[in-house]
Amino acid sequence: MAAAVSALPELDEIVSSGDVRRQVEVVRKLSDLFAEGAAHFKPQHVELFDGILIGLVPLVEVDVRARLAEQLAPIPNAPPSLVGLLVHEDEIAIAGPILRASPQVDEPTLIEIASSKGQSHLFAITERASLAPGVTDVIIRRGDQDVVRSVASNSGARFSPNGYSGLITRASDDGVLALAVGRRHDINQQQLKELLEHSADIVRRRLFDMASPTRKVAINQAMIGIGSGPASRNGARDFARAQREILTLSLAEQLDESALLAFAKEHKYEETVAALSVMTGVSLTIIDNLMRGDRHDPILIMGKSLGLQWPTVRAVIIVRVGPGRPQPTVPEMEEARQNYERLVSATAQRVLKFWQKRPGTGGGAEN
Structure with missing residues (x-):
């Protein structure tokens, strides 16, 4: 070790000379030497490198320090x-x-940096192999959308109850974050229920589709718990029972066009709306509002986007009007059929995507 350091002639003179080129050369040589032999160095050797480099590194350019950081980050006994x-x-x-990687950086240091530095530093912290709740609490409080999404996706991150509460609150208007939180293995049943309760229908559906069989059971239980709550607001329809029935069909992979047609033929409005919501990925509230509108066009768009046959679309139009009320005239229904045949599937899909992105507010039906 001593011989290796002595191979760098006039080290003291180089440090004090102000010759940047020679200082960079020394830093590069010493960093390469340490990276190659770190596994075999004794503590006194590490201390020697620490003492030399700590005086040189502040004098060299950013790119040289960045290269040094890349070399030292994964080394357990890097100069502290x-x-x-x-x-x-x-x-x-x-x-x-x-x-991102240094095992030498302890929790208090991470908390200090997370509390004082910018978003790029916070994002780098979220990529560590493991994170303690004290660190994630700060990240959730200070991080922007990208940072919080990243920490929620880190399987090695752990969260305090307050941390999880913060994640769920922020996920209420961020579907990507809601999906990341919902896929976590350490989320408990109550937290899952709170997450689903504040998530859009499309998020709930995607979470279920991506879940393992065990997690699907948990999501099903949480959704039943949500559905059993008060569903009507301001005299609106109560969709709770219909949602439970549709969820059961979906879990059994029996929610298809024939099931939708059966609901519509029996004039089961709530079941028809709930089925369309799950099948299209559009908020139940929005589907309800569209169904209660003055025009048939939204039903044509939904039908075309799902590839439904005209008899099914016709039955949905009729259930929209409701039994005991004047039904569409023959010319009116024929015009709707012709419009449906002319409607381009790609156009219907674009409109559907717009509806999927809209928040499910107003109208009175439960999300």
Whole structure:
């Protein structure tokens, strides 16, 4: 070790000379030497490297320090003072590798940096192999959308009850985050219920579709719990029972066009709306509002986007009007049929995507 260091002639003179080119050369040589032999160095050797580099590194350019950080980040016995210097850098190219991977960075340091640095530093922290609840609490409180999505997707991150509460609150208007939180293995049943309760129907459906068999059971139980709550607001229809029935059909993979047609023929409005909501991925509230509108066009669009046959679309139009009320005239229904045949599937899909992105507010039906 001593021989290796002595191979760098006039080290003291180089450090104090101000010759940037020679200082960079020394830093590169020493960092390469340490990276190659770190596994075999004793503590006194690491201390020697620490003492030399801590004086040189602040003098060299950002790209040289960034390269050094990349080399040292995965090394368990990297020079501790040097790691502490690099991790506090404002330049994310330097601090980032250390924040992402260095085992030398402890929880208090991560909390300190998460509390004081910018979003790029926070994002780098979210990519660590493991994160303690004290760190994730700060990240959820200070992080922007990308940062919070990243930490929610990190299977090695752990969250306090307050942390999970923060995730669920932020997921209420962020479907991507809701999906990330809902897929976590450490979310408990109550937290899952709260998440689903504040999520759009399309998010609930996607969570279910991507879930393991065990998680599907948990989602089913949570949805039943949500559905059993008060569904009517301001005199609106109560969709709770219909939602439970549709969920059961969906779980059994029996929710298809024939089931929809059967509901419509029996004039089961709530079941028809709930089925259309699940099949299209559009909020139940929006489907209800569209069904109660003055025109048949939304039903034609939904039908075309799902590839439904005209008899099914016709039955949905009739259930929209309701039994005991004047039904569409023959010319009116024929016009609707012709419009349905002319409607281009791609156009219907574009409109459906717009509806899927709309929040399910207003109208009175439960989301």
